Each structure stands twice: as C-alpha cells, then as structure tokens.
Amino acid sequence: EVQLVQSRAEVKKPGESLKISCKASGYSFFSYWIGWVRQTPGKGLEWMGIVYPGDSDTKYSPSFQGQVTISADKSINTAYLQWSTLKSSDSAMYYCARRTGWYIDHWGQGTLVTVSS
C-alpha cells in the first residue's frame, strides 16, 4: 500500500526557516515524481514543484521558484520542502503528492504551517 506520511504541524515566526518532510512507503520511491501542493482558502490548490528522487531533477512552478527548495533523499525515501525565510503569506496547508503519468494518484495527510508573530 502506497503511503505518504508528512511531518507534524508547525508554528513559526516571520523570518524563521523551516523544513517539512514526507516519508514514502509501499512503492519504489526513486521511480516516481513527488512534489508539493499548497492549499489556501483564497487560492485553492497550487502545484509548488516536484522532484524525481532517482536523479534529483527538480521543477518549480514560476510562482514558487526561488521562494522554496524541494529535495529528496532516496536513501530514506523522504521528500522535503523548505523555506529559508518564512513570511506570513506562507501560512497554508501543504500536501506532498506522488505523481504518476501527469496526475497525482496519492496524497499525504497534509502539514499545516502557521507563520505569525
């Protein structure tokens, strides 16, 4: 059974850094693209970017390029999303998602990030 288990909710202050994780199991981690989707009440679902753990090829949505870093460690079947400088506008629910073909077939349970002073 494919499972994507994300790290717990986070509460941070503006300017702080953060790295959240998504541990995959039940499939060959290095063979599928895995990425991150942001969900906010105002903007709905947005692809942020994806990484191919097999060779670490990474693609970003133009809206998130330079704002976040997406990576994967295939030795521990884990994908990451990180920020170096959080802003209040980064407050959202973040889902990791496995992509097969051109669609998402499995989602993580979500990590709620709250950025507030």
Add this chain to the structure above:
Amino acid sequence: SSEVTQDPAVSVAVGQTVRITCQGDSLRSYYATWYQQKPGQPPVLVMYGNNNRPSGIPDRFSGSSSGNTATLTITGAQAEDEADYYCNSRDSSDNGLGLFGGGTKLTVL
C-alpha cells in the same frame, strides 16, 4: 490562457444526477483529472485520463470531455458525495506541473 475554471458551487438532491464542469484551453489537448476533498481531509483521486476510475471509487462517478470542457458526472448522488471537487489539467509548459481549477463545492440536499 493557461488556467482552468470551475463553478464555485453546485447542489443536487439525493439520488439525482449532477454534472461538475471544468473549462480551459488546455483541456482541448490534455485529459482532465478530478479530485474529491472532504473537510479536514486531503484530496482523493476520483477520475483520471478523462474517464478512468481508481479502485474503490463507485461507478456512479464518470468523466467526459468535449472541446475545452471536462465534466465529472455523479449519477445518483449520495449524501457522502458532498465535498469539494477539483479538476486538474496538464498545461503547455515544460515544468511537468499542472493547473488546478478553483474547486466546486457540491451540496447534496
């Protein structure tokens, strides 16, 4: 334009048929994918490749596409189908990401 749009809300009586639509130029070239999301839960894949249901999705869900419009149809809606539905389409960029519609809130009366 590189976006897909959905009606914000649709309602249906229990047992009736409801159609949820998604429009965008990308849908002339690429299949739509549909996700169901209930409050407090992650999205769940309900339709892919225009009319393919993943294992476990009831056969009352079906998909179709014509021109720039993709449609998710629920034939004989049930109370448990009340949820937000999001369409997704590949776009023409080469970043491998897709476009999400803004979502349709389905209310089952």
